[in-house]
Amino acid sequence: MRLLNRSAGRLSRHRRGKVAGLVLLLLGLVLSGSLYAALSPATAENTDTTAAEVEKGRELFLVGCAFCHGENGEGVSTLNGNQIGPSLVGVGAAAVDFQVGTGRMPMSQPGAQAPRKDVVYNQEEIDQLAAFVASLGPGPAIPTEADYSTADLTEEEREAAIVRGGQIFLTNCTACHNFDGSGGAMPRGGYAPTIRGVDAKHIYEAMLTGPQQMPNFANGNITPEMKRDVIAYLEATEEQPSYGGFGLGALGPVSEGMFAWLLGIGSLVGFAIWIAAHTTRSKKEKVEA
Amino acid sequence: MSSDTSKVASSNGKTAATPSKPSKGGIVANWADERLGLAGMMKKNLRKVFPDHWSFMLGEIALWSFVVLLISGVFLTLWFKPTMAEIVYNGSYDQFRGMYVTEAFASSLDISFDIRGGLLMRQMHHWAAMLFIASMMIHLLRVYFTGAFRKPRELNWVIGCLLLILGTLEGFTGYSLPDDLLSGTGVRAADGFIKAIPVVGSYLSFLIFGGEFPGDDIITRFYIAHVLLLPGLLLALIAAHMLLLVYHKHTQWAGPGRTEGNVVGFPMLPVYAAKAGGFFFIVFGVSALMGGLMTINPVWKMGPYDPTKVTAGSQPDWYMGWPDGALRIMPGWESEFWGHTIPWNVFLPIIVLPGLMFTILLLLPFLEAWITGDKREHHLLDRPRNAPTRTALMVSLMTFYGLMWAAGGNDIIAIKLHLSINQITYAMRVLVFVGPAIAFFITRRWCISLQRHDNDVLLHGYETGIIMRSPEGAYAEKHLPIGEDEAYALTARDREPDLETIETEGDPSDDGRAAKLRRKLRALWYADNVQKPTVTELEASHHHDEAEHELAGALDGHAVDGHQFDGMHPVDDEPLRDKH
Numbered sequence: 001m002r003l004l005n006r007s008a009g010r011l012s013r014h015r016r017g018k019v020a021g022l023v024l025l026l027l028g029l030v031l032s033g034s035l036y037a038a039l040s041p042a043t044a045e046n047t048d049t050t051a052a053e054v055e056k057g058r059e060l061f062l063v064g065c066a067f068c069h070g071e072n073g074e075g076v077s078t079l080n081g082n083q084i085g086p087s088l089v090g091v092g093a094a095a096v097d098f099q100v101g102t103g104r105m106p107m108s109q110p111g112a113q114a115p116r117k118d119v120v121y122n123q124e125e126i127d128q129l130a131a132f133v134a135s136l137g138p139g140p141a142i143p144t145e146a147d148y149s150t151a152d153l154t155e156e157e158r159e160a161a162i163v164r165g166g167q168i169f170l171t172n173c174t175a176c177h178n179f180d181g182s183g184g185a186m187p188r189g190g191y192a193p194t195i196r197g198v199d200a201k202h203i204y205e206a207m208l209t210g211p212q213q214m215p216n217f218a219n220g221n222i223t224p225e226m227k228r229d230v231i232a233y234l235e236a237t238e239e240q241p242s243y244g245g246f247g248l249g250a251l252g253p254v255s256e257g258m259f260a261w262l263l264g265i266g267s268l269v270g271f272a273i274w275i276a277a278h279t280t281r282s283k284k285e286k287v288e289a
Numbered sequence: 290m291s292s293d294t295s296k297v298a299s300s301n302g303k304t305a306a307t308p309s310k311p312s313k314g315g316i317v318a319n320w321a322d323e324r325l326g327l328a329g330m331m332k333k334n335l336r337k338v339f340p341d342h343w344s345f346m347l348g349e350i351a352l353w354s355f356v357v358l359l360i361s362g363v364f365l366t367l368w369f370k371p372t373m374a375e376i377v378y379n380g381s382y383d384q385f386r387g388m389y390v391t392e393a394f395a396s397s398l399d400i401s402f403d404i405r406g407g408l409l410m411r412q413m414h415h416w417a418a419m420l421f422i423a424s425m426m427i428h429l430l431r432v433y434f435t436g437a438f439r440k441p442r443e444l445n446w447v448i449g450c451l452l453l454i455l456g457t458l459e460g461f462t463g464y465s466l467p468d469d470l471l472s473g474t475g476v477r478a479a480d481g482f483i484k485a486i487p488v489v490g491s492y493l494s495f496l497i498f499g500g501e502f503p504g505d506d507i508i509t510r511f512y513i514a515h516v517l518l519l520p521g522l523l524l525a526l527i528a529a530h531m532l533l534l535v536y537h538k539h540t541q542w543a544g545p546g547r548t549e550g551n552v553v554g555f556p557m558l559p560v561y562a563a564k565a566g567g568f569f570f571i572v573f574g575v576s577a578l579m580g581g582l583m584t585i586n587p588v589w590k591m592g593p594y595d596p597t598k599v600t601a602g603s604q605p606d607w608y609m610g611w612p613d614g615a616l617r618i619m620p621g622w623e624s625e626f627w628g629h630t631i632p633w634n635v636f637l638p639i640i641v642l643p644g645l646m647f648t649i650l651l652l653l654p655f656l657e658a659w660i661t662g663d664k665r666e667h668h669l670l671d672r673p674r675n676a677p678t679r680t681a682l683m684v685s686l687m688t689f690y691g692l693m694w695a696a697g698g699n700d701i702i703a704i705k706l707h708l709s710i711n712q713i714t715y716a717m718r719v720l721v722f723v724g725p726a727i728a729f730f731i732t733r734r735w736c737i738s739l740q741r742h743d744n745d746v747l748l749h750g751y752e753t754g755i756i757m758r759s760p761e762g763a764y765a766e767k768h769l770p771i772g773e774d775e776a777y778a779l780t781a782r783d784r785e786p787d788l789e790t791i792e793t794e795g796d797p798s799d800d801g802r803a804a805k806l807r808r809k810l811r812a813l814w815y816a817d818n819v820q821k822p823t824v825t826e827l828e829a830s831h832h833h834d835e836a837e838h839e840l841a842g843a844l845d846g847h848a849v850d851g852h853q854f855d856g857m858h859p860v861d862d863e864p865l866r867d868k869h
Contacts, residue, residue, distance in 0.1 A: 112709065159383060166384050170470065170592045174600040179470060180590050184601025185700035189709035192601065236384060237590065243401070244412060244584030252471065252600070254698040256585050257607025260419035264579055265427065268350045268420065269343075271571045276343035280560045 050131060057132025060125055064106050073136045084110075091209065092139020093130035098205035100126045102198070104212075112189030113212055140208045147224055148204045150232045162236045165229030168222065173230070176214075180250035181234060186213050196238065200231045339561050340541035340554035344431045349565060350424035353572035354417045355527065361414040361576075362516065368404055370396040371466065371512030373505040382589050390468075390593040393508045397467035397588050413580030418463060420576065422456045422608045429453065433653065433683050436671035437540045440664065443654040445533045450651050452526050455519055457608050462515040464586075464606055468508055471586065473594025474603045476507060485635035503596065543669045543781030545774050552668075602701060607694075612643045614696030618717045649686075660810045674743070675782050677736035678814045685729035692721045733817075740819035743779050746771055747822055748830040785818050786811075 062071060068085030070076050075087030088095075099105040103117040121129065130142060150158045170179070176192035178184050183194040190213050195203060207227050210216030217227070248255040311319070322328040339345070370392040378390045381402050390398075400407035429449060432438050438446040461479070465472045480502040484490040499506035538552050547553045555561060579585075591600065605613055615638035622633040657679060658664070673680040695702065696717040703710040750768035757767045771779075822830075 159386065162384055163387055166592065167388070170598050170600075171595075174470070174598065176601055178602050179592070179600040180587075182602070183704055185703040185710045187709075188711050189703070189707075191704050233384065242584065243408060243589065244587050245582040247584050247587075250584075250587075250590070251701055252602035253586075253604040253606050254602065254610075254701040256583075257419065257610065259579075259583060260416065260607060261423055263583075264416065264420045264575060265350075265423045267575055268424065268572060269347065269427070271568070271575075272346040272350070273343040275564050275568060275571075276341055276346060279341055280555055 053128050053131040054135045055132075057128035057130070057135075060121070060129050061132050064121075065129070068107070073133060088133050088136060090137035090139045091133060093134040093142045094140040094205045095209040095211065096130040096133045097126055097142045098202055098209060098211055100129055101205075102202055113186075113191060116193060140205075143201060143204045143208070143224075145201075148200045148228050148231045150228065158232065161225075161229045161232045163233075164226070165231070165233030166237075168226050169230050169233050172217065172222070178250070178252070180237070180247070182250045195234065200235070203231055203234065204228075334535070335558040336556045337535065338552045338554045338556055339539050340547075340552055342542060344435070345539065346564075346568060347424060347431050348428040349568055350572055351421055351428055352527065352531075353569045354421040354424060354576065355523070356569065357417040357573050357576045358414060358421060359520070361410045361417065361580075362520075364406075364410045365400060365414060366516055368396055368400050368407065369393070369466070369512075371509050373468070373503075373508050384589070385592070388593070391508070393466060393468040394588070394593045397469065401589060409577070409580050411580075412583070412585050413576050415463075415585045416579040416583070417576040418460050419585075419607060420572070422453070422460060425449070425453050425456055426608075430683065430687070434673040434680060435540070436667060436676060436679065438654040439667040440658065441666050442533070442537055442540075443658075445530060445537070446654050447651055448526050448530045448533070450647070452523065452530065454647060455523050455526065459515060459519040459523065460606055460608060462511040462519065465511050466508060466515060467586070467588050468594050469586070469588040469591035470594055470598055470600055471591055471603060473503070473596070474599055475605055476594075477502065477596065478605075481635060482639045485632045486640055487629075487631050487636065503594075538668065540668050540670050543778055545777045547669065549666065549668045604697060604701075610697035611690050611693035612639050612697075614693040614699070614717070615639065615642050615721075617699055618693075618696045618714050618721070620718070646686075646690075653682075660807065660814050662811070669781065671782065674736040674739040677733045677740070677818065680736050681729045681733035684732040685725035688728035689721060689725045692717060692724050696721070737817055737819055744819060744822055747776060747779055748826065780821050782821060784820055785815050787820075788812055788815065 061069075061073070065073075065085075065088075068076055069088050070085070073088035076084040078084060096105075099114075100121055101119060101123075103119040104114040106120065107114045108117070119126075127142075133139075134141070146152075150161055153161060173181070173195075176184050176186065177195055178192075181195040184192045186192055192214070198206075204227055206214060207217040207222065207230070208219070222230075248259055318328075372393060373391045375389050376392055376395055378385050378388050378395050378398065380386070380395065380398050382398050385398065397411070400411055402408070432446065432449070461475070465476045465479075480494055480498065483494045483497065486493060494502065497507070497510070498504040499510075539554075541547050541552055541554065544553070592598070604610065616635065619634045619638045622637075624631050624633065671679075696714070699710050699713045699717070702708060703713055750770040753767045753769050755767040756764050758764055770776075
């Protein structure tokens with residue numbers, strides 16, 4: 001009987017060892033700890049630094065933002081119900097990174113639209129502000145480079161991504177931002193700004209958060225891959241040479257018409273005057289007519 | 290005719306003049322003439338005289354850009370595929386590879402990227418089209434402002450107007466062919482315009498598109514209109530326009546030796562053959578430079594048309610800009626009758642207004658002839674200032690056009706000048722009515738004061754800028770008489786009827802509404818006009834000059850610096866101002 005069940009007996013002997021339970025517990029703890037470290041969200045990694053960041057961000061917020069957005073980012077309303085600054089609860093870190101990272105915030109004056117201008121905070125301060133606003137309520141996080149980069153795609157995949165991105169761009173973006181991303185007009189003095197010369201990260205954040213009059217292209221609507229494809233298309237068209245010559249502002253037929261009249265007709269009328277002024281004569285010297 | 294004249298002396302030389310050995314060219318010309326009999330016509334027309342002035346060459350820009358259009362257009366037809374059949378794009382533009390597009394769009398991309406010189410030709414064709422219509426318009430303005438549309442040239446004015454509208458249609462069909470985003474948006478808009486016509490609109494739309502928009506016929510249909518129907522009509526009308534020009538002979542500016550019965554200028558061969566021929570190469574060169582250096586309609590950025598897509602800055606080409614502007618500023622009025630909507634906001638600005646404006650344009654010569662009652666032939670041109678009401682009328686029409694045109698670019702103006710598109714729209718709604726009225730008033734008064742200035746120059750001479758001090762110590766600017774040629778040109782215009790004669794002329798008992806209106810308009814047409822000085826006035830002013838001369842006679846022999854220019858001393862080698 002014992003001969004038949006030799007191997008079983010050996011294993012069970014260890015299982016019943018005094019330290020077996022302790023070893024198993026340790027193994028489980030190490031495994032779950034390292035798995036958590038590997039798979040958990042990146043922000044959770046530095047929990048204690050985040051708390052410090054939030055605090056620093058709050059101090060910056062109180063100085064630079066609270067006047068319009070309220071001390072706790074709850075927004076400030078005027079007596080007749082308009083807003084001085086909207087509530088920032090739930091806008092997420094991405095919105096802060098976009099608005100402050102492109103210089104739109106802090107606003108220098110109220111107006112139809114907050115224009116893009118020189119950035120007043122450095123990236124570290126922007127991150128602290130973003131951390132504070134993110135702590136007010138759940139919202140989209142700042143995208144990482146992996147979200148909008150096509151570096152990890154093969155050549156063929158990238159080409160397919162660019163073609164897809166072009167179609168998404170032409171369907172969703174050109175109506176306001178123009179076919180070449182040169183920008184367009186919005187009601188009451190607002191405008192869709194140019195998206196040429198804008199960082200890929202900020203384009204991604206704009207799609208994600210829908211700043212100002214822009215609609216919010218949530219991930220359920222336009223997936224992160226589609227957002228990446230749009231950016232890939234924009235980068236591809238920005239890199240390509242200007243095949244037709246000077247782009248004339250890439251504004252469409254209005255600037256073309258202006259050049260046709262000023263340059264085209266202007267020079268041709270000039271030539272007509274020149275031809276008429278040089279009339280036939282029989283002597284070499286100019287004859288006073 | 291056939292008698293041998295080779296031995297007849299044609300000189301006083303010692304040997305009889307005999308024709309030398311005929312040149313090779315002569316042999317060919319003779320061969321051709323014996324079969325075609327063109328020598329008589331050529332002899333007459335090669336020496337045909339045209340007057341010389343830069344403004345007479347504006348129509349030529351239109352003619353030559355049309356030739357550029359024909360040449361570059363033929364090139365494009367060799368590769369363009371006018372069908373809306375869907376294929377997979379596999380050309381060399383990466384961003385669209387593998388997409389389903391129409392053959393029209395794919396071949397436009399092929400012309401742009403895969404056919405040598407194709408993009409240059411496409412852009413040249415488009416730029417030349419812009420120049421074609423623009424030059425027709427400045428030519429029209431020249432003809433109108435100088436009164437060259439008057440009898441006997443009214444029908445040529447009508448032909449010119451038809452050319453303008455056909456050119457616009459030709460441009461629109463061409464704009465629609467590549468099937469890119471702008472093309473399709475334009476065609477979509479046109480579909481809406483057609484559907485806005487009450488009662489027949491939707492039937493017309495279905496007829497044109499072969500069913501509901503977009504269907505799959507429209508590009509093929511536009512193509513045949515663009516390459517056959519419209520160019521054929523344009524060519525025929527251009528031929529008629531130019532035949533009439535030859536038949537009527539060219540108008541000319543008034544001047545010594547130039548009358549209503551002659552044309553003073555240079556012959557066709559060699560002078561105008563060289564000038565006009567050279568101008569063709571200049572127009573070709575300017576179109577080629579523009580086509581080579583300036584992007585126009587980058588179809589690869591626009592992408593293929595798809596009814597779900599649109600781009601900011603969707604505008605028609607410039608010549609359709611003004612009805613687009615009217616459409617943009619029109620308030621959103623519509624009414625409903627028995628379940629049918631009449632969209633006044635589309636119908637009025639885009640169907641009624643262009644039709645109305647075009648009718649006004651066509652009728653301008655007849656309208657003016659009716660008001661002025663002028664039934665004479667005119668071959669001498671008017672200076673614009675000498676027809677203040679006519680000039681003001683066109684400037685006010687131009688102002689209307691220009692404001693509507695600007696309204697068509699309201700979005701681009703808004704973003705480039707940091708304005709609110711709403712405010713631009715509101716301002717334009719007022720300005721399109723007020724602006725032309727202000728422009729009319731200012732232009733008219735401006736012309737009248739220029740006429741007054743002409744009279745001053747005639748009667749008192751031009752201002753020399755020299756201040757003379759009289760023996761009594763008074764200061765006065767010295768005026769010197771203008772040259773005879775200049776005086777001739779200034780006085781070469783008709784005396785206009787004055788208001789008293791207008792009120793009493795014709796049949797005063799004719800109290801019909803038309804007659805009354807005509808009398809009223811005629812009074813307005815000539816109101817405040819400035820007549821040229823009469824002979825008596827001119828002579829009186831000359832006597833006055835002589836009297837002044839005698840008064841200043843004391844200065845004779847005492848000329849000091851500057852005084853040699855007082856108009857009483859010979860200053861042969863010291864011209865006060867350059868002769869022109």
